[in-house]
Amino acid sequence: MTTSVQAFLNASGGRGRRLILWRHGQTSWNLERRFQGSTDIALTDEGIAQARRAARLLASLKPDAIVASDLQRAAATAGELASLTGLEVTHEEGLRETYAGEWQGLTHEEIIARFGEQYAAWKRGEPVRRGGGELETEVADRAAPVVLQHADKLPDGGTLVVVSHGGTIRTTIGRLLGLDSHHWEGLGGLSNCAWSILGEGARGWRLLEHNAGTLPVPVLGDDD
Numbered sequence: 001m002t003t004s005v006q007a008f009l010n011a012s013g014g015r016g017r018r019l020i021l022w023r024h025g026q027t028s029w030n031l032e033r034r035f036q037g038s039t040d041i042a043l044t045d046e047g048i049a050q051a052r053r054a055a056r057l058l059a060s061l062k063p064d065a066i067v068a069s070d071l072q073r074a075a076a077t078a079g080e081l082a083s084l085t086g087l088e089v090t091h092e093e094g095l096r097e098t099y100a101g102e103w104q105g106l107t108h109e110e111i112i113a114r115f116g117e118q119y120a121a122w123k124r125g126e127p128v129r130r131g132g133g134e135l136e137t138e139v140a141d142r143a144a145p146v147v148l149q150h151a152d153k154l155p156d157g158g159t160l161v162v163v164s165h166g167g168t169i170r171t172t173i174g175r176l177l178g179l180d181s182h183h184w185e186g187l188g189g190l191s192n193c194a195w196s197i198l199g200e201g202a203r204g205w206r207l208l209e210h211n212a213g214t215l216p217v218p219v220l221g222d223d224d
Helices: 003-012 045-059 072-085 108-114 116-123 136-151 166-177 181-187
Strands: 018-023 065-069 089-092 159-164 195-201 204-212
Touching: 018 045, 018 136, 018 166, 045 072, 065 072, 065 136, 072 089, 072 159, 108 116, 136 159, 136 166, 136 181, 159 166, 166 181, 166 195, 166 204
Parallel strands: 018 159, 065 089, 065 159
Antiparallel strands: 018 195, 195 204
């Protein structure tokens, strides 16, 4: 790292680290709109192709480390990036998708038909144990510390790729940004194999990109 970059990091109060939170590729249950949760579903052929395309882009960002959920759809997605970068993937149970009990395996329509009030309360932002499973705050409680633990191992200016699931990524971003859990839904979902990028600044983590599928470009303007 150059002296000027190090001086900037010291002055800004941060280490200049970057987190890329990458959702897994497509599965058959995604296509069927079935709630996967912690069910271990494999990628489709298209999901593998998505992971390979995205991996070529993310490899150009020269990540320093890769950590992934141990569910096969995330692990296989991470493996495509590992094969290009030569990095090993660390698999973490704490990065699994939300456990949703009786909701898991049901289609969107079946959930509304059987758990309509519960679904509506969840969409209103109320704390709900969907299908008797985890609260969103409990998902953040287990996932965010895993991300921070691996981020702490990065060099100054380093990049960590976290391969996980849509719900887990959203709650983790909300927690790292210090948002009240009621507002996490406002972050929106991630498409298959899309990613979000957090950068470290003087006041902590900052959302730089969300639901991205192309390489980031500099922010040019008054808010850079």
